[in-house]
Amino acid sequence: MAEAIEVADAKAISQPPSGLQRATDAAFRGLCYSFAWLSVLLVVFIVLRIAIDAAPAVREYGLGFLTTRTWDPNKEQFGILPEIWGTMFTSLLALVIGTAFGVAAAVFLSEGYLGGFVFSTLKIFHVEFRPFWRTLPERVEQVLKNLIELLAAIPSVVYGLWGLFVIIPLVRPACNWLHMKMGWFALFGTDLSGPGVLPAVLVLSIMVLPTITAISRDALVSVPPKLRMAAYGLGATQWETILAVILPTAARGILGGILLAFGRALGETMALAMLVGNANVISFSLFSPANTLAALLANTFPEAHPKEIGVLMYAALVLLGITLAVNMVGAFILQRASAATEGGK
Amino acid sequence: MATHDATGGSLLSAVPTEPEINPLAGVDFNGLEKSLRRPRTLVNVLLSGLVTCMTLLALIPLFSVVWMLLWRGGRNLGLALFTQLPPAPLEQGGGFGNAIVGTFIIVLLAALISVPLGILTAVFMAQAPEGNRLANLVRFSAKVLTGFPSILAGVFAYGALVMVMGGYSAIAGAVAVSILMLPTIMLTAEDAIRMVPAKMKEAAIGMGATKTQTTLMVLLPTAIPGILTGVMLAVARAAGETAPLLFTALFSNYWPMAHHRLNLMQPTASLAVLIYNFAGMPFKNQIEMAWAAALVLVLMVLITNLTGQALSRRQVQS
Numbered sequence: 001m002a003e004a005i006e007v008a009d010a011k012a013i014s015q016p017p018s019g020l021q022r023a024t025d026a027a028f029r030g031l032c033y034s035f036a037w038l039s040v041l042l043v044v045f046i047v048l049r050i051a052i053d054a055a056p057a058v059r060e061y062g063l064g065f066l067t068t069r070t071w072d073p074n075k076e077q078f079g080i081l082p083e084i085w086g087t088m089f090t091s092l093l094a095l096v097i098g099t100a101f102g103v104a105a106a107v108f109l110s111e112g113y114l115g116g117f118v119f120s121t122l123k124i125f126h127v128e129f130r131p132f133w134r135t136l137p138e139r140v141e142q143v144l145k146n147l148i149e150l151l152a153a154i155p156s157v158v159y160g161l162w163g164l165f166v167i168i169p170l171v172r173p174a175c176n177w178l179h180m181k182m183g184w185f186a187l188f189g190t191d192l193s194g195p196g197v198l199p200a201v202l203v204l205s206i207m208v209l210p211t212i213t214a215i216s217r218d219a220l221v222s223v224p225p226k227l228r229m230a231a232y233g234l235g236a237t238q239w240e241t242i243l244a245v246i247l248p249t250a251a252r253g254i255l256g257g258i259l260l261a262f263g264r265a266l267g268e269t270m271a272l273a274m275l276v277g278n279a280n281v282i283s284f285s286l287f288s289p290a291n292t293l294a295a296l297l298a299n300t301f302p303e304a305h306p307k308e309i310g311v312l313m314y315a316a317l318v319l320l321g322i323t324l325a326v327n328m329v330g331a332f333i334l335q336r337a338s339a340a341t342e343g344g345k
Numbered sequence: 346m347a348t349h350d351a352t353g354g355s356l357l358s359a360v361p362t363e364p365e366i367n368p369l370a371g372v373d374f375n376g377l378e379k380s381l382r383r384p385r386t387l388v389n390v391l392l393s394g395l396v397t398c399m400t401l402l403a404l405i406p407l408f409s410v411v412w413m414l415l416w417r418g419g420r421n422l423g424l425a426l427f428t429q430l431p432p433a434p435l436e437q438g439g440g441f442g443n444a445i446v447g448t449f450i451i452v453l454l455a456a457l458i459s460v461p462l463g464i465l466t467a468v469f470m471a472q473a474p475e476g477n478r479l480a481n482l483v484r485f486s487a488k489v490l491t492g493f494p495s496i497l498a499g500v501f502a503y504g505a506l507v508m509v510m511g512g513y514s515a516i517a518g519a520v521a522v523s524i525l526m527l528p529t530i531m532l533t534a535e536d537a538i539r540m541v542p543a544k545m546k547e548a549a550i551g552m553g554a555t556k557t558q559t560t561l562m563v564l565l566p567t568a569i570p571g572i573l574t575g576v577m578l579a580v581a582r583a584a585g586e587t588a589p590l591l592f593t594a595l596f597s598n599y600w601p602m603a604h605h606r607l608n609l610m611q612p613t614a615s616l617a618v619l620i621y622n623f624a625g626m627p628f629k630n631q632i633e634m635a636w637a638a639a640l641v642l643v644l645m646v647l648i649t650n651l652t653g654q655a656l657s658r659r660q661v662q663s
Contacts, residue, residue, distance in 0.1 A: 017555050028557040032469035036483050039466045039527065043486035046493075046501045046524065053504040104399035113397060144400075146654070151407050153650045155585025157617050158639045161624045162410050165417075165632075206406045213403075237389045260492065267494025269588035270621060294496045294588070301503070301592045316500040327492030 050320060054313035065314060071280050073304075078311045080318065085282045086290035087322070090197060090272065091265035093286075094204035098265075099258055101205070102212030105148060106254075107242060109213070110220035115141045145217075152210035160274030163203040164195075168275070171198060175287045189285035195277035198286040203271045208261040215260065219253025219337065220246060252337035259330030267323045269294040293319040418640030421633045426641075431598050431619065434628055441638050443600045444614040447515070448645075450601055451594055451615055452583050454519030455526055460576055463530030467572075468560055470531075471538035483531075490528040498524040499589035507593060515601065515613035518594025522586055526579035533578070537571025538564050570659045577653025581646045587617035596622060616642045 017025070057065070061078060068079025108114070115137035122128040122136065175192035182188050192198065223246050231241040247254075277289020278299050293315055301312055381387055425440050432439030466483055473480035502521035507513055541564050549559040565572070595612040596619065602608070616638050623635035 014553060017553075021555055021558070025555040025557040028560070032465045032472070033479075035462055035465040036469040036479055039462060039531065040479070040482050040486050042524070042527075043489055045505075046497075049501055049504050050497065053508075101399050101403045104396045105403050108396045108400040111396075113393065147404060147407060150647070150650075151403075153581060153646055154407075154410060154643060155587065155617060155646060157585070157587040157620045157624075158410065158414070158643055161620055161635055161639050162406075162413060164624055166409060166413060206403075209403055237385050239389045239392045240385070242392075263492045267492070267496065269494065269496040270617075273588075274621065274624060294494060297496050297500060298588055298591055301500070302595070313500065313504065316497055319494060320497055323492060323494050323497075324489065327489070330492075331488050 047320065050313060050316055053310065054317040057310040057314040058317070061311070061314065065311075066318065069280065069282065073308050076307065078308075080293065080296070080315050082280045082282050083291050083293045083296045083315065084318070086197075086276065087266055087292040087294070087319075089290065090201050090204060090276065090292060091262060093197070093201045094208055094265050095258065095262050097201065097205035098208040098212055098261060102209045102257075102261070103216050103254060105209070105213045106216035106220055107247075109141065109145055109148075109217050111238070111242070112137075112141065114144055148210055148213050151206060152214075156207060156268060156270040157274075159203050159207060160271040163199050163271060163275045167199045167202055168192075168194060171202070179287060186284040187286050189283065190288040192287035194289075195275050196287050196289050197276065200272050200275040200277075200290075201286070203275055204265055204268060207268060207271060208265050211261040211264055212254075212257050215257025215334070216250070216254045219250035219257070222253070222338075223249045252333060252340060256330050256334030256337055259326060259333060263323050263327040263330060266326060267294055267319065269298050273298040293322075414636065414640045414643055417633070417636040418638075421637040422640065426634070426637055430600070431614070431623075431634070432630060433598075434626070434631070437630055439630070439634065441614070441616065441619050441634065441641075443597065444616045444619040444638065445641065447594070447597070447601055447614040448584055448616045448642075450515055450607075450609070450613065451518045451522060451590070452580055454515065454609070455523035455583050456576070456580060458519065459523040459526040459530055459579065463527050463575075463579075464534050464565075464572060467531050467534035467538060468564075470535045471564075472556070472560070484535075487528040487531045490524065491532075493525070493528075494588075495525055495586055496588040496591075498522070499591060499593050502589065502593045510610070512610065513593060513595040513612040515594050515609045515611070518590045518613065518615070521589035521593045522583045525586060525589065526583050529579040529582065530572075530575045533575025534568070534572045537568040537575070540571065541567045570656045574653045574657040577649050577656065581649040581653065584649065585617060585642060585646050587615075587621050590615050590618050591621070594618070616645075 057078075065079055066084065067081055068077070069081045070077045070079055071082075072078075118137040118140050119128055122133050127133040172192050175188075175196075175198060178188045179191040227245050227249060228241055231245045236244065272292050273295040276292060276295055278291050278295060279289035280291060281288060283290065297312055297316055297319070300308065304312055379386055381390065425438065426442070427440060427445060428442050429438070429440030430443055431441055470480045470483055498521040501524065502517045506517040506520055510517070545563055545567060546559060549563045554562070594615060597612040597614045599614075601611070601613050603611075620635045620638050620642065623631040623638070626632065
């Protein structure tokens with residue numbers, strides 16, 4: 001009797017999913033599945049859309065588009081060699097500066113310099129293990145890390161504004177002095193009359209720095225500690241360890257970060273559109289105005305007439321190709337790097 | 346072997362009487378002292394100093410930007426800026442109320458597109474077994490979108506929407522921006538769902554919940570702080586994007602509401618485009634307004650960003 005009641009209760013509580021529950025389950029799963037396909041198709045559609053819009057211009061201008069340097073809507077002559085040159089020139093220079101400072105900041109963060117400094121300051125007052133002060137070094141490190149990440153949070157148009165009204169007036173006298181004294185040197189071949197390559201490069205390097213720092217720091221931190229211990233045990237100094245052991249071990253991760261930053265620099269638009277000068281010239285000079293693919297799109301698109309739109313789509317396709325290739329290589333290297341450090345643990 | 350035995354023997358015999366053989370005899374202890382006169386130590390200290398200086402130098406732009414925003418933007422900040430329309434050239438006063446509203450509209454629309462798409466895709470990716478082809482494909486396309494130049498999102502929306510619908514609109518701008526939001530939401534949501542402890546999921550399945558019930562009642566509520574972090578970061582990025590709006594939402598000197606009705610099919614102002622347009626103008630009033638708009642935009646972006654980061658801290662603790 002009692003058993004029978006228990007079974008009846010159990011039947012009342014546990015039951016197979018009802019028809020409605022089964023239906024919602026199937027529907028929800030189907031929904032997730034189709035949304036996953038949707039996001040894949042979206043990417044395919046984006047690439048195809050740009051390619052299809054560019055197709056007439058590709059047929060008309062062919063590869064000559066990439067190697068000629070006139071841009072004249074009236075004569076319908078279009079070439080983007082100066083833009084390709086400007087994109088590469090500014091991105092590479094920004095990458096050199098951004099890498100130097102970004103990797104330095106990553107080493108500074110991963111070696112815990114600031115935490116060590118705070119700790120030894122606290123030690124003077126003998127409070128380094130007290131409840132509140134104990135956590136201070138770690139928190140200060142975290143603040144510094146967040147500050148560098150904040151650099152990435154500022155919108156690029158604000159950097160452009162800052163570059164226009166702070167960087168250009170700041171570097172202009174120095175640039176013109178350099179041009180006067182060392183004008184024979186290709187990098188200083190012209191004077192800076194306002195917007196130009198150098199301000200754009202400086203701002204761009206600030207914008208790529210957080211990417212490089214964040215990824216390099218991750219790579220440096222994930223170096224197995226036993227390698228560092230072994231180097232110290234052999235009598236190496238801190239920097240001998242960093243240069244001979246830590247950096248080479250983390251090199252692949254850092255390289256991946258640099259490539260991703262390169263991809264970002266290539267596609268960066270607003271800061272360059274505001275600072276690079278939008279001049280259709282190819283020059284080695286740091287002070288001459290130039291143009292980049294993204295800036296060309298940003299400046300020409302809003303007022304372009306239908307004939308020009310197709311040509312601009314071609315330019316967009318070129319930009320897409322370059323950034324996709326760079327990003328793929330960067331992501332691939334990062335994947336290999338993380339697999340390698342995981343194997344070493 | 347023989348010599349080893351011999352020294353070992355001599356040691357044993359010598360120790361009780363007098364410690365003649367000192368194993369540290371050949372070591373120059375003064376040489377081990379940390380002294381700046383030694384090149385190794387000197388290089389060490391110099392490089393440490395260099396790295397410190399470079400890190401501090403890298404932070405100068407941040408402080409400079411913040412200082413300029415507070416100084417040049419802050420001194421112009423007033424209530425009128427938020428309630429009035431942008432001034433015509435040479436006109437004094439004015440504001441950018443319509444640009445603030447426009448930014449909110451565009452970001453909200455973009456979030457409406459990208460949040461459901463991103464989260465449901467993430468649910469699929471997190472549930473898919475290891476090595477699922479579609480999940481890998483989705484992850485690959487998310488990576489492609491992460492490095493996608495923002496201007497190209499604008500080019501795409503121009504080709505797909507502006508040319509088709511025959512005019513610039515807030516919707517075209519929102520679509521362009523949502524493309525840039527999508528990968529952040531997708532990848533962070535997938536991570537957040539994967540971080541839900543396996544035993545919670547197994548408990549739900551063990552109690553007989555269907556996959557949908559497990560997802561909606563256990564996985565998503567537990568993962569919500571992480572998912573929200575991704576959404577917040579994406580929204581912060583979207584609010585500051587200029588390039589995709591330049592030739593999709595364009596700009597407008599008027600309110601997006603006309604005759605008490607919201608019109609999404611007309612050009613719409615946004616803070617970012619306003620800054621870009623006004624920064625290039627030769628009028629003092631407009632330039633000052635660009636700085637004030639930049640301050641407002643950065644504050645909006647930073648608050649969203651910090652909220653997201655605060656949420657992510659809750660995620661780690663749970």
